Amino acid sequence: MTEPVAGFSKFSKEEKIEWLSNRYLNNDKEATKVLKQYWNEDYKLQQLHDEFTENTISNFYLPFGLAPNFLINGKLLAIPMAIEESSVIAAASKAAKFWGTRGGFKAEVLNMNKIGQVHFIYNGDSGKLQRFFETLKPQLLKAVKPITKNMEKRGGGVLGIKLRDKTADLKNYYQLHCNFDTRDSMGANFINSCLEKFAEVLQNEAQKFADFTAEEKDIEILMSILSNYVPECIVRAEVSCPLDELSDDPEMDGQEFADKFLRAIRIAEIEKYRAVTHNKGIMNGVDAVVLATGNDFRAVEAGIHAYAAKDGEYTSLTHATVENGIFRFWMEIPLALGTVGGLTSLHPLVKLALQILQTPSAEDLMKIVAVAGLAQNFAAVKSLITTGIQQGHMKMHLMNILNQQQATPQEKEIIVDYFRNNTVTHSSVIAQLEKIRQQ
Incomplete structure (x- = not known):
């Protein structure tokens, strides 16, 4: 085995690719060609992408699509989505069209609180620590004023700080549990900067607190970091309509559709x-909208799935009822999103996506993202209880299969026409393609 590489980050992009080719790609010229063909010809644009992260050697493209006809709180929007999975945009668009004639989507932000914590070890009397914290709180808020000044002008800032005793779970472990409102920014840097200042003041002031023993003064800061679990930063999206308007299937009335849907x-x-x-x-x-708008889909995923298990069992995020002849379908999810900062002002397609969405605030974007998730779920469940998920999905996947088989444009046209009225499976597509080629 060869030696580990030294100074890789200092290599030029060409040198990185050359090293990769020599070390792992057996000098495959075609592999090098693939990496370089995804470079942007615009040098400045490529440099911008290179500087988004480290050790870049190429760009990884995802389709950037549009789901039109979303009526949200009375406003008609087209929603940009970045995703590679077949049928997602088609299904969302179909759900948007369905609900557009039934009053559209309603969405509401219930809260904007975000969480950050200072985790620390204190070896001493918890009563003394609580008394110390009460005197410390005003000093903590004063210390971060230079950081929070501009955020407060926009209506955000530090909403509260609590001392939490976690010693039942881990010996001598305590937290400063802090709430923030970061307005239109996702706020990670803002929150983390505040937390690190809190930690610094906590340690320094502990040294001066007269009631502490020498051991108690020695508070150990473990870490200061925001949480991606934001159960108090919640958005609700919903749709509703009378039962007699619910089904668009001539073979299934609204009541039957609702019964099947509620059971699912x-x-x-x-x-x-x-x-x-x-x-x-x-x-x-x-995720498709979060990614298209330059937000952190990994943080969103982690927080939403944690929320799905908040009561001790992992469960559905969406719910449905029928009351007094009205079908209602809704979802509440935690979302910490931003429309300023990060990639929002750097990535050209992100800027365009936000422009398409009519320059939304963070609250507006929360509503749009939640609606996209609800629409996608409605479309999926509707397919499952009627035609089955594969009929629509495989028709959208058809082009992927044809591209894998290197079908010509003429072959694609014939195959697509054939499967308008036939069930798509991988084997049936291959068989039909072979039949055409034999002829």
């Missing part, structure tokens, strides 16, 4: 194996 949702509420796949469908819509 109930299964996702009580069966975690189903709930995970059910919620993954929600995230197809959520």
Whole structure:
């Protein structure tokens, strides 16, 4: 085995690719060609992408699509989505069209609180620590004024600080549990900067607190970091309509559709194996918009799935009822999103996505993202209880199969026409393609 590489980050992009080719790609010229063909010809644009992260050697593209006809709180929007999975955008668009004639989507932000914590070890009397904290609180808030001044002008800032005793779970472990409102920014840097200042003041002031013994003064800061679990930063999205308007299937009336739909949702509420796949469908819509708007989809995923298990069992994020002849379908999810800072002003497609969405505030974007998730879930469950998920999905996947088989444009045209009225499976597509080629 060769020696580990030294100074890799200082290599030029060409040198990185040359090293990669020599070390792992057997000098495959075609592999090098693939990496370079995804470089942007615009040098400045490519440099911008290179500087988003470290050790870049190429760009990784995802389709950037559009789901039109979303009526949200009376406003008609087209939603940009970045995703590679077949049928997601088509399904979201179909759900948007369905609900657009039934009053559209309603969405509401319930809260904007975000969480950050200073984790520390204190070896001493908890009563003394509580007394110390009460005197410390004003000093903590004063210390971060230079950081929070501009955020406060926009209506945000530090909302509260609590001392939490976690010694029952870990010996001598305590937290400063802090709430923030970061307005239109996702706020990670703002929150972490405040937390690190809190930690510094906590340690320094502990040294001066007269009631502490020498051992108690020696507070150990473990870490200061925001949490991606934001159960108090919640958005609700919902749709509703009378039962007699619910079904668009001539062979199924609204009551039958509602009965099947409610049972499908109930299964996702009580069966975690189903709930995970059910919620993954929600995230197809959520992640696609989060990614298109330059937000952190990994943080969103982690927080939403934790929220799905907040009561001790992992369960469905969506719910449905029928009351007084009205079908209602809704979802509440935690979302910490931003429309300023990060990639929002750097990535050209992110800027364009926000422009398409009519320059939303963070609250507006929360509503849009939640609606996209709800629409995607409605479309998936609707397919499952009617035609089955594969009929629509495989028709959208058809082009992927044809591209894998290097079908010509003429072959694609014939195959697509054939499968307008036939069931798509991988084997049936291959068989039909071979038949055409033999002829």
